[in-house]
Amino acid sequence: MSRPRSINLLSPRLANQIAAGEVVERPASVAKELLENALDAGATRIELDVEEGGVKLLRIRDDGHGIAHDQLPLALARHATSKIAELADLEGVQSLGFRGEALASISSVARLCLTSRTADAGEAWQVEAEGRDMQPSVQPAAHPVGTTVQVRDLFYNTPARRKFLRTEKTEFDRLQEVVRRMALARFDVAFHLRHNGRQVFALHSAAEDSARARRIGQLLGDGFLEQALPIDVERNGLRLWGWVGLPTFSRSQADMQYFYVNGRIVRDKLVGHAVRQAYRDVLYGGRHPAFVLYLELDPNLVDVNVHPTKHEVRFRDGRTVHDFLYSTLNRSLADVRPGDELAAPA
Ligand code: ADP
Ligand code: MG
Numbered sequence: 001m002s003r004p005r006s007i008n009l010l011s012p013r014l015a016n017q018i019a020a021g022e023v024v025e026r027p028a029s030v031a032k033e034l035l036e037n038a039l040d041a042g043a044t045r046i047e048l049d050v051e052e053g054g055v056k057l058l059r060i061r062d063d064g065h066g067i068a069h070d071q072l073p074l075a076l077a078r079h080a081t082s083k084i085a086e087l088a089d090l091e092g093v094q095s096l097g098f099r100g101e102a103l104a105s106i107s108s109v110a111r112l113c114l115t116s117r118t119a120d121a122g123e124a125w126q127v128e129a130e131g132r133d134m135q136p137s138v139q140p141a142a143h144p145v146g147t148t149v150q151v152r153d154l155f156y157n158t159p160a161r162r163k164f165l166r167t168e169k170t171e172f173d174r175l176q177e178v179v180r181r182m183a184l185a186r187f188d189v190a191f192h193l194r195h196n197g198r199q200v201f202a203l204h205s206a207a208e209d210s211a212r213a214r215r216i217g218q219l220l221g222d223g224f225l226e227q228a229l230p231i232d233v234e235r236n237g238l239r240l241w242g243w244v245g246l247p248t249f250s251r252s253q254a255d256m257q258y259f260y261v262n263g264r265i266v267r268d269k270l271v272g273h274a275v276r277q278a279y280r281d282v283l284y285g286g287r288h289p290a291f292v293l294y295l296e297l298d299p300n301l302v303d304v305n306v307h308p309t310k311h312e313v314r315f316r317d318g319r320t321v322h323d324f325l326y327s328t329l330n331r332s333l334a335d336v337r338p339g340d341e342l343a344a345p346a
Pocket of ligand 2 (some may be wrong): 097098
């Protein structure tokens with residue numbers, strides 16, 4: 001019989017690297033976490049600079065409220081968050097993050113540099129962490145109010161993880177998709193994305209309807225808007241608005257389906273079922289609809305934190321939501337038959 005091995009406490013670095021396995025899979029997941037942090041900080045303008053698909057460099061600059069000097073090292077520590085303080089705060093949490101894992105995880109598998117300035121501080125400060133145990137020193141820096149997080153050489157110290165990365169193009173496509181989802185969720189925020197020095201998109205904040213439509217066109221192509229119906233229906237405290245793609249714009253893959261619940265993207269069974277049912281009579285042959293839809297309801301009637309990355313939600317009254325989605329979409333699509341020539345919506 002073999003002898004038991006002795007039990008060791010993991011070093012903070014190793015614990016973070018293991019935890020990073022859940023949060024940080026690829027450049028796109030880093031981008032998601034950093035974008036969420038920028039939005040949680042109240043940013044109105046977010047700039048992303050990406051090199052080599054995000055593996056070599058991912059830099060996100062925001063004009064949010066920043067991080068105070070004495071808080072900077074804490075921001076990189078595991079289980080350190082400014083967004084909740086006690087269990088009760090989890091209920092009805094409005095921020096996108098709250099687990100205090102992202103920066104600690106990312107800095108354990110990449111070279112991270114965090115620069116920030118708050119509105120009441122005379123200067124900016126910077127901390128660096130390079131995959132080592134967290135003892136970062138804080139240095140003065142130049143930066144306007146807001147935060148820049150720079151992530152270099154993702155997985156430089158974890159070759160096994162790096163092996164799972166795909167080509168530069170694939171990684172960038174996934175990263176761009178993350179930015180696209182966020183940009184569709186937050187019309188009030190400007191997003192700028194550059195890859196290898198080339199501008200991919202520059203989206204200005206879009207308050208009016210026409211500006212929203214323009215953003216949709218920039219992100220999904222004008223072809224979608226030309227063959228989509230704008231909808232906006234409200235009933236019993238439920239509101240569904242957005243654009244439903246006509247059957248003439250169906251796709252061979254379910255790759256243009258954006259559904260938001262109270263501003264968060266979801267990929268939810270109940271929602272998916274309601275949408276599929278509504279399209280059932282107008283779409284066949286394994287074709288998939290394209291849509292950008294926003295469901296708004298009382299936050300107390302939906303739990304969005306079932307799982308932060310899996311995009312599932314739990315509705316208190318799922319049946320009512322399902323019926324509302326189905327009947328609203330079904331009615332919008334009722335007059336449409338596949339192959340019908342339709343005038344572009346005004
Ligand atoms: P979480 O978002 O779950 O709180 P993170 O590790 O992503 O955990 O961030 C840790 C903390 O660092 C946040 O709670 C926030 O206080 C601060 N922070 C991170 N990014 C930013 C940012 N872009 N602007 C302002 N504060 C930030
Ligand atoms: Mg976060």
